[in-house]
Amino acid sequence: xxxxxxxxxxxxxxxxxxxxxxxxxxxxxxxxxxxxxxxxxxxxxxxxxxxxxxxxxxxxxxxxxxxxxxxxxxxxxxxxxxxxxxxxxxxxxxxxxxxxxxxxxxxxxxxxxxxxxxxxxxxxxxxxxxxxxxxxxxxxxxxxxxxxxxxxxxxxxxxxxxxxxxxxxxxxxxxxxxxxxxxxxxxxxxxxxxxxxxxxxxxxxxxxxxxxxxxxxxxxxxxxxxxxxxxxxxxxxxxxxxxxxxxxxxxxxxxxxxxxxxxxxxxxxxxxxxxxxxxxxxxxxxxxxxxxxxxxxxxxxxxxxxxxxxxxxxxxxxxxxxxxxxxxxxxx
Amino acid sequence: xxxxxxxxxxxxxxxxxxxxxxxxxxxxxxxxxxxxxxxxxxxxxxxxxxxxxxxxxxxxxxxxxxxxxxxxxxxxxxxxxxxxxxxxxxxxxxxxxxxxxxxxxxxxxxxxxxxxxxxxxxxxxxxxxxxxxxxxxxxxxxxxxxxxxxxxxxxxxxxxxxxxxxxxxxxxxxxxxxxxxxxxxxxxxxxxxxxxxxxxxxxxxxxxxxxxxxxxxxxxxxxxxxxxxxxxxxxxxxxxxxxxxxxxxxxxxxxxxxxxxxxxxxxxxxxxxxxxxxxxxxxxxxxxxxxxxxxxxxxxxxxxxxxxxxxxxxxxxxxxxxxxxxxxxxxxxx
Numbered sequence: 009x010x011x012x013x014x015x016x017x018x019x020x021x022x023x024x025x026x027x028x029x030x031x032x033x034x035x036x037x038x039x040x041x042x043x044x045x046x047x048x049x050x051x052x053x054x055x056x057x058x059x060x061x062x063x064x065x066x067x068x069x070x071x072x073x074x075x076x077x078x079x080x081x082x083x084x085x086x087x088x089x090x091x092x093x094x095x096x097x098x099x100x101x102x103x104x105x106x107x108x109x110x111x112x113x114x115x116x117x118x119x120x121x122x123x124x125x126x127x128x129x130x131x132x133x134x135x136x137x138x139x140x141x142x143x144x145x146x147x148x149x150x151x152x153x154x155x156x157x158x159x160x161x162x163x164x165x166x167x168x169x170x171x172x173x174x175x176x177x178x179x180x181x182x183x184x185x186x187x188x189x190x191x192x193x194x195x196x197x198x199x200x201x202x203x204x205x206x207x208x209x210x211x212x213x214x215x216x217x218x219x220x221x222x223x224x225x226x227x228x229x230x231x232x233x234x235x236x237x238x239x240x241x242x243x244x245x246x247x248x249x250x251x252x253x254x255x256x257x258x259x260x261x262x263x264x265x266x267x268x269x270x271x272x273x274x275x276x277x278x279x280x281x282x283x284x285x286x287x288x289x290x291x292x293x294x295x296x297x298x299x300x301x302x303x304x305x306x307x308x309x310x311x312x313x314x315x316x317x318x319x320x321x322x323x324x325x326x327x328x329x330x331x332x333x334x335x336x337x338x339x340x
Numbered sequence: 341x342x343x344x345x346x347x348x349x350x351x352x353x354x355x356x357x358x359x360x361x362x363x364x365x366x367x368x369x370x371x372x373x374x375x376x377x378x379x380x381x382x383x384x385x386x387x388x389x390x391x392x393x394x395x396x397x398x399x400x401x402x403x404x405x406x407x408x409x410x411x412x413x414x415x416x417x418x419x420x421x422x423x424x425x426x427x428x429x430x431x432x433x434x435x436x437x438x439x440x441x442x443x444x445x446x447x448x449x450x451x452x453x454x455x456x457x458x459x460x461x462x463x464x465x466x467x468x469x470x471x472x473x474x475x476x477x478x479x480x481x482x483x484x485x486x487x488x489x490x491x492x493x494x495x496x497x498x499x500x501x502x503x504x505x506x507x508x509x510x511x512x513x514x515x516x517x518x519x520x521x522x523x524x525x526x527x528x529x530x531x532x533x534x535x536x537x538x539x540x541x542x543x544x545x546x547x548x549x550x551x552x553x554x555x556x557x558x559x560x561x562x563x564x565x566x567x568x569x570x571x572x573x574x575x576x577x578x579x580x581x582x583x584x585x586x587x588x589x590x591x592x593x594x595x596x597x598x599x600x601x602x603x604x605x606x607x608x609x610x611x612x613x614x615x616x617x618x619x620x621x622x623x624x625x626x627x628x629x630x631x632x633x634x635x636x637x638x639x640x641x642x643x644x645x646x647x648x649x650x651x652x653x654x655x656x657x658x659x660x661x662x663x664x665x666x667x668x669x670x671x672x673x674x
Contacts, residue, residue: 039483065483070510071506071509071510071513073506073509073510075472075502075503075506076472076475076503076506076507076509076510077472077506077510078472079469079470079471079472079473079475079476079503079506079507080472080473080475080476080479080507080510081476082472082473082476083472083473083474083475083476083477083478083479083480084476084477084479084480084483085476086461086473086476086477086480087411087476087477087480087481087484088480088484089480089483089484091476106466106469106503107469107472107473110466110469111464111466111469111470111473115462116667116668116669116670117447117667117668118444118447118448118452118454118462118463119444119447119448119452119454119456119462119667120442120443120444120445120446120447120448120454120667121445121666121667122444122454122455122456123454123456123461124670155668156668156669158669158674160674174674175674178674179670179671180669180670180674182674206674207674251674254669254674
């Protein structure tokens with residue numbers, strides 16, 4: 009997969025919106041439904057203006073019925089449409105968990121391969137806006153646990169622009185995590201929207217000394233840490249997992265086989281996290297390549313508190329990534 | 341020959357051939373379920389097995405009003421609907437055996453019969469979980485301007501679930517062509533309706549969602565046919581949802597694990613006197629639409645067909661274990 013040749017600067021929010029617009033333009037079967045996606049313009053203004061552009065049949069405001077409208081999205085997908093269902097935030101997703109886990113994830117298998125469920129479910133997630141315990145969840149591991157789902161995480165502007173378009177080509181249910189704290193952040197996005205048509209983990213920065221394996225909000229933090237590490241002569245490779253299920257084991261193993269060290273970074277709390285799985289895979293597949301124990305920097309095991317200083321302390325920050333990476337590489 | 345059968349001022353046009361077909365369908369379901377119970381005790385069928393005995397007039401009556409192109413979603417007590425939809429009895433039986441010749445290659449079992457070619461979308465075993473999906477299927481038809489309806493069966497237990505209420509609101513809000521059929525057999529597993537619902541006249545719940553509704557004696561086949569034909573007409577004319585409550589009773593236990601501690605034997609006996617099959621047979625005999633001899637021949641034919649189904653399932657094969665992880669994902673780009 010070659011790097012896009014031309015790029016422009018966009019906010020993460022605008023990149024998401026342009027991908028939605030492309031999706032709606034490309035395929036008449038695509039429609040967006042979610043709470044406040046139309047008249048309000050999206051809780052985070054991601055779909056602002058789309059109602060005016062595409063009309064109420066394709067940009068559907070729905071009542072506060074997460075189970076109802078996610079289930080309806082699944083049904084519409086079964087019956088020939090390509091719905092994009094927005095759950096306003098991951099925090100409300102458990103109200104629709106029955107539909108996702110018991111219907112979307114199982115129908116292909118239970119029906120002996122007869123039923124495809126090409127639904128895309130987007131949800132905004134993450135921590136960092138002082139929204140306290142019920143509105144700051146990092147539940148990627150919860151969804152990544154379930155066979156039958158494909159779970160994507162948008163950790164870069166490039167993916168904000170392109171990932172949805174790939175997800176819509178999938179015959180199976182796809183969950184996409186977007187990160188609220190990144191919405192205003194500007195970054196480079198490719199103008200060529202055809203270049204990404206398969207999704208695997210991606211090496212965001214190459215290096216030979218240590219693999220920092222992360223996803224979502226961890227990607228830019230890890231890249232910033234890698235830049236700092238470079239100043240002291242440590243060349244960190246940063247891997248953006250992008251797909252949390254099924255995991256791209258090949259890219260992980262190839263990187264660790266090269267660097268012989270791994271630091272796993274994510275916001276979700278540490279126990280039974282994506283990093284737990286990545287760590288186990290490294291042990292199973294390339295243990296003898298390791299020159300140091302695999303370490304994890306994950307969320308602290310606590311409901312997220314309101315005060316900023318405590319909230320910041322809940323998740324890995326750039327400085328910790330630098331410190332721990334140095335420790336692994338230099339045996340400090 | 342077109343004969344009109346009239347009972348209690350209800351008129352339903354049922355010709356002789358149709359009458360015989362309807363009787364055959366009810367008798368077939370009954371016998372199929374009895375055979376299934378027998379095979380369960382022989383440990384040929386495992387897992388959960390929910391039988392439709394006593395409720396046959398509901399599936400047969402409702403589905404008489406539907407077209408083959410209409411989407412159908414059912415509960416885990418769905419053998420009857422699957423048979424009426426035309427799934428091969430042998431293929432259903434093979435599914436219940438867990439054999440790869442089953443309609444879902446044995447992956448689903450009794451509670452998860454699917455046949456996409458017949459628009460038969462389960463076999464759904466989370467109570468009320470399929471209602472939102474049914475609304476979505478109807479929404480897709482509306483968007484694509486397909487001229488068909490979606491029919492969704494559920495028990496009265498589902499009416500207490502949040503998904504029932506969300507689905508009803510969405511269906512009405514979006515004005516989608518869907519027939520909601522409540523098979524009210526009075527017990528949500530072992531909990532009687534009076535312990536589940538503050539309002540036991542379930543059809544009244546539709547008013548809160550601005551949905552037209554009716555209720556019917558689910559033991560009376562002709563009444564069910566008439567009510568469902570009326571419902572389907574309204575849906576076709578208006579494009580809006582309709583809620584039909586069929587008051588019925590299951591004669592057997594909830595599942596094969598149920599010791600039936602929650603109801604009196606006498607209550608079951610009282611309902612058995614209203615068994616829809618003898619009642620409909622009697623009616624057809626009275627109107628000379630069928631003879632005793634013809635019914636006996638039907639019984640014989642059904643026994644033979646069910647034996648063939650069992651033979652088919654017995655002869656079926658187990659899916660090789662190396663195919664275990666098939667159908668978790670399709671071939672895809674992620």
